[in-house]
Structures are given as structure tokens and as C-alpha cells.
Amino acid sequence: MSLFLRHQLRLAALARLNNGGTQATRSAPAPAPELHLYEYEASPWCRKVRETLCVLGLKSLVLPCPRETLIMEGAFSSLSPHKKKVKDVGGELLFPFLVDVTKGVQLNQSADICKYLWSEYGQEVTERPATDSFLNSGKLPSLVDFALLTAPSGLRPLPSHGLLAAKAKQPKLPLVLEGCEPDPDSKRVRETLCVLQLAYESLPRERAAGAKLLDPNTGAELEGADAIIQHLDDEYRLGGSLPYNSPPPNPNLGDAHRRSWLAAPVELLTKGMKRSGVAV
Numbered sequence: 001m002s003l004f005l006r007h008q009l010r011l012a013a014l015a016r017l018n019n020g021g022t023q024a025t026r027s028a029p030a031p032a033p034e035l036h037l038y039e040y041e042a043s044p045w046c047r048k049v050r051e052t053l054c055v056l057g058l059k060s061l062v063l064p065c066p067r068e069t070l071i072m073e074g075a076f077s078s079l080s081p082h083k084k085k086v087k088d089v090g091g092e093l094l095f096p097f098l099v100d101v102t103k104g105v106q107l108n109q110s111a112d113i114c115k116y117l118w119s120e121y122g123q124e125v126t127e128r129p130a131t132d133s134f135l136n137s138g139k140l141p142s143l144v145d146f147a148l149l150t151a152p153s154g155l156r157p158l159p160s161h162g163l164l165a166a167k168a169k170q171p172k173l174p175l176v177l178e179g180c181e182p183d184p185d186s187k188r189v190r191e192t193l194c195v196l197q198l199a200y201e202s203l204p205r206e207r208a209a210g211a212k213l214l215d216p217n218t219g220a221e222l223e224g225a226d227a228i229i230q231h232l233d234d235e236y237r238l239g240g241s242l243p244y245n246s247p248p249p250n251p252n253l254g255d256a257h258r259r260s261w262l263a264a265p266v267e268l269l270t271k272g273m274k275r276s277g278v279a280v
């Protein structure tokens, strides 16, 4: 890993005070409900939910739903294998979206999801990590709260950083990732799993333990980001991430009319690049 990449990843985790790297202390083992999380890596609100799952030591099935365009919210085509389910079950295409299969509950809105997880699965917690209490105290000025929440996405802004989808072969069985939110290796692996839209079971472990991937489809068992990403690319990748200026897909299987707040900057960037002769 280059020095730049290492610092970039460390800084992204530090902006969230490495939250999710230490699990809450419990008086009994963590419960094991069946939780399905539809999310994408680059979304700050999805990160908030992933942090909470790590702090509570809850495993979940992650179904990555990266963007296909930054111009329209909720737009998707047949390239996205998991978004149709969110539309059918949740009605609205908004991420994060949590399905608690065990309790028959479905929720979007990150704050509601985190509150739900704490109330349903946090009863036996005897000590909550101080960073998690601090970041979710509700006492931070909204501007500071927003800056801390969005900093990791700003520091990892490329389409391949878990923002825009890539063409991929979908495996029969979900992969298994042992890792945690602020761990640099885990983050790089999640970014790749996300753009390739590969469903995986997320098993939280403490930060120092790094990342480990099991692929029941091939029998591979790998540690460390470089080896894991190589395996994912070799087995499942069929193309690069879509570019920043991808237009809404046609036909659009999602919500047709929700223009994104990102549309104006993306269009400005595209125009500027065209004017200066850069290929877009």
C-alpha cells in the first residue's frame, strides 16, 4: 500500500475517530438476528449504520447498491442486482435501508436505523465506546456533525471508492467479510465489493485484526486488502466503475424524477472538462 493511500485511509477513519473499531462491552454474547443492509460505501449515512453494527458486534448481510448516475437520485437499471428489492419492499429508493428479517421490520433513515438497532440489540451493553457516544450524542453543532460525517467520503471521492457501479458477475452464494469500519484494509475491500455489487455477510471484528475474506463459491480464504481485491477482480469484475458524468440509465427502473443535488456540480465539471479538451 502506498504512503499516500495509507494516509488517505487513516485520515478518513480518523475523521470519524475510528468509530466502529472498538465493540461495546456486553454482559452476554451479541444477539444474531438476520439483518439485511442495503447500502453503499461512499454514502456518509450508510457509514453511520455500518459503524453502529460494528459497535454492537452485529453481523449482517450487506447488499451493495452503488449509484449508476450522480445526476438523479434513485435511478437504476438492470446493472443493479439489489435495488429492485428496495423499491419493491421499501417503496422509496433511499439508502441505507435495513430489513430485520427476524423481527419483520423495515427501515430507512440512518438515525432511525441506529436508534432501532440500539433499542432492539443493545440492551445487554454495559459499556458503550466513548467515540460512539460522542459522535451520536446529538449535541454536536449540525455543521460539525455534517463535516465529520461526510469527511471520509470527501477523502475517498473516486467512482471506484464505493460510489459508482461496475459491471460484474454475481456469485451464487454471498461472500463473508470479517473486518471493521475504520480498518484501512476492510475499507478498501468494502469499496470493491460495493462497486461490484457483491452481496456479503459482514462479521465485525476488532480493528487491529484487519480484513479476512471467505468465498464459499471458490473455497478461497484470504487475508489483506491486496490479495482479496485481486481475487474479487479476477473472479467477478467485468468492467471499470461508471464515470462521474454517467447519465441516468434508460430505461430507468427506479424513481424517474428525483434530480440529485450533485447534478449541478457534475454537469459543471463535465462542461469544464470538455472545454479544456479532457475526455469525459
Ligand SMILES: N[C@@H](CCC(=O)N[C@@H](CS)C(=O)NCC(=O)O)C(=O)O
Residues within 6 Å of the ligand: 043, 044, 045, 046, 066, 067, 072, 073, 074, 075, 093, 094, 095, 096, 108, 109, 110, 111
Ligand atoms: N436522511 C437520510 C439520507 C439518506 C440519503 O440521502 N441517501 C442517499 C445516499 S447518501 C440516497 O439513498 N440516494 C439515492 C441513491 O443513491 O440513488 C438518512 O439519514 O438516511
